[in-house]
Amino acid sequence: MAKTPAKPATTPAISLRNAVWLTVAFALVAAPHAARLPPWLVVLAGALCLWRVYLARTRLEMPARWLLIAIVAASGAAIFLHYRTLFGRDAGVALLVLMLSLKLLETRTQRDGMILAFIGYFLVITNFFYTQSIPTALYLLACVWFITAAMINLQHADEPKGLRGPLLTSAVMLAQSVPLMVVFFVLFPRVQGPLWGMPSDAFAGVTGLSDNMRPGTINKLVFSDEVALRAEFAGKIPLPNRLYWRGPVLPDFDGQTWTGSLGGLYNNIGMPRRGDPVRYTVTIEPHNRRWLFALDIPSIIPPRAAITGEYLLLSNTPVTSRMRYTVESQLEYAIGSDGANVMQRRALRLPPGYNRRTLALGRELRERHGGAPDVNEAITNAALALFREQKLEYTLEPPLLGRDSVDDFLFNTRQGFCEHFSSAFVVLMRAAGVPARVVTGYLGGEYNPLGNYLIVRQSDAHAWTEVWMEKRGWVRVDPTNSVSPARADGGLAAAIPEGAALQRGLFTSKNPLLHRLALTWDSVANGWNQTVLSYNLESQRALLYRAGLDGDALRTLAALLIGATVLVTAILALIALTHRKRSREPALAAYQQFCDKMAKAGIARGDAEGPLDFAARVATARPEFASAAHEITQLYVSLRYQGEQNNINKNNNLKQLQQHIQALPA
Amino acid sequence: MTKIEQVTQQVSGIILGKQQQIRLALACLVARGHLLIEDVPGVGKTTLAHALAASLGLNFHRIQFTSDLLPADVLGVAVYNGDRSKFEFHPGPIFSQVVLADEINRATPKAQSALLEAMEEHQVTIEGETRRLPDPFFVIATQNPSHQIGTFPLPESQLDRFLMRIELGYPGPEAERALLRGENRRDLLERIQPCMQPAELLALQRESQQVHVSDALLDYVQALISHTRRSADYVSGLSPRAGLALAQAARAWALLDARKHVVPEDVQAVLPGVVGHRLSPTGVAREAAATSKDIAARLIASVAIP
CATH class of the missing domain: 3.40.50.300 (P-loop containing nucleotide triphosphate hydrolases)
Known part of the structure; x- marks a missing residue:
């Protein structure tokens, strides 16, 4: 300690108890980060925490400043090497955790403790960069509770209390702040997008469909239980085999990978109406891409979005936070039926020198069915029949394919997943001169009866094809379905053979009770998403509009916020004041009434003014009250200070006191 | 008289x-x-x-x-x-x-x-x-x-x-x-003529011990003491002995006023004498409170009578 300048007496040294509380609070807040930080940093932070507790217990000196600086420099460099930057979400959080654990070793006085507690609050917020689910919120609430208790402890360093005291006070304080929190949540002007820009690396590692497809891309997704989107339907939910959630369309093939480009964007695309459209609201999870999923084929476009020539909905900005949009889809449709265009020519291109056997098979199909009235339809049907004859097998663990992937799949391995099927089918179609393309997206979804919505997971990812036919335009053909019809009707779990290596999470659990539990949980989480997390400027406006408020939203909000704050403060003040009035001691309560009456008459009693002094002051200031004040004060003093055994007619005195006070003019 | x-x-x-x-x-x-x-x-x-x-x-x-x-x-x-x-x-x-x-x-x-x-x-x-x-x-x-x-x-x-x-x-x-x-x-x-005998003074001292101190008054005394212990205005708070002294002096003061019970005014009256030499204000407070009277006035003003 000799090396640090003496702190002023106002910030006494921190006690063992407080040091331990703060260390535990820090450990609790940092714990969820542990899985996301480099392991060495977790070990280092843990060691620093233990060291701090050890120092507090043994009352040894804090480490020298040069040592701390050395640790900062070394670990800072290590963090830089690990993340290749010191900025952004991950490196920032790593630095914060490092600094905070080192700050523990600098925490000598109560003032340092306060600083630590405040940085702790900040560290709480950083957890929300990663997840905003209900368990996280609850856990962090508990952390805030604990930090607040630690701060309360800091304020009462001299009064040793158990665990319960501070925790109880902290809980009461948090409960008291709830009304204000609600008011601010509802009325604080919402900013479009986050208040400050999220670090650019914040969305790394989100799962979802990518903009290309090669054998294995979708296969990878099916093991994920993560939710891709949830949809609430205005009317009846269509049959499972019509729930094709349209994603990126991939017309280009280089022999291995299917790719696409977005092409022109339209705000409106001609759509002849056939039958009733399906109307539904989608809540999409962030996937860091621009596309929005809609059932084949979207017929209206949600705000701040556009549509491509391939009927893919595109948001104006990448979906980096949960988004909600309402769309309509036309399940009976005909698109691209108006003659040949660029898209059809693009849908015939094949890379030269690949998949010779398939090319030959295509040519053969063309020769055999060239004379049919609708050539394309005849070839499609023949190809589907061929797929069935080939005894192709639908599996989650397809064998690796060689250079000529389609030949390999169709004639050698004969085992594949939807991407193999669609890829092979499109190549075969193109070989036969029929325009065809791959479409990716999701198929089906699970109905949650508790919330009356559909859950579509990453495991529902699917790839199918579209074939161009005369008069009918682009027609959806799902080759996977023709081989394994269960896939479209009953979902993935029904399509794969028993015992396949599908992760058995709660959602895929065969136990009906567990499954129901999972559905309930999802419904709660969905409610949280819909009401709390997606409360944005629009929902705020809508809410205000429903409350009859309109016009300049910001000004209205500011006025409401100020008004509500004043109101809440006034209510709390009123409670505090009336609480004081309703004292348990009747004599004190009566005397308080007397003081209030005097205050109205212009003579307010000071908090530290004794009753006799006050009576004397009243007598000089307002002689007309002198005798009454004297009587009242005598009675009050005798009741409050004389003691029970010395005051035989206590009840009588109290009655007299109350009568005297009643007699005073209000 | x-x-x-x-x-x-x-x-x-x-x-x-x-x-x-x-x-x-x-x-x-x-x-x-x-x-x-x-x-x-x-x-x-x-x-x-x-x-x-x-x-x-x-x-x-x-x-x-x-x-x-x-x-x-x-x-x-x-x-x-x-x-x-x-x-x-x-x-x-x-x-x-x-x-x-x-x-x-x-x-x-x-x-x-x-x-x-x-x-x-x-x-x-x-x-x-x-x-x-x-x-x-x-x-x-x-x-x-x-x-x-x-x-x-x-x-x-x-x-x-x-x-x-x-x-x-x-x-x-x-x-x-x-x-x-x-x-x-x-x-x-x-x-000067003596006004009373030593025995009478002893009786008075005994009588002062009998002056009643109610719970409400003890609340006040405790509030004063704990304020000095918690506040940053004082180098160190009042000791339990100081608390005893305060109650004792307030009793005697009440007796001088011919009362059989202590009121907050008694405590306030003896406060300058009792705490003046026991409390030393820190830093800024020292300048504001130079004499016993100032120290006591400051303490009185910062503690509400319960």
């Missing part, structure tokens, strides 16, 4: 314009505490001690503390008597009902502690023999402000043994004029 009021009146006739301090001194006496008077020379510290002792009919000794004063000069000494072939104890000036320890901070700590121990124990031990001091036993010590040259300031632990410390201060203009016009104080002192 009660006898104690007569005492007040008589002493007030000699120390002019210091009613409050005289009452505090009497309250201190009734509460069986010792009194420290701190002020510059010549404001009537010694005269007050004299007048009090004479009015109460107590015998009185004065010890002038100097830097070469020895404990034996205070307590007494055993001298060999050749005629009777044994040591005989010659009691020192401390064996009297009122001891005026004049300029206590001019003596060395050794001599100071001899007095202070006697104050605490009400007995002295010399040559292995314990001798009780008379009852009532009351020490009035005076001291010069410690910034004066040639003083040994009393440490906090010793200061704590004085129930109260009062500051006399200069008289007001009217009192000063009356003082200048009036008789010689010495002559006045000699003419």
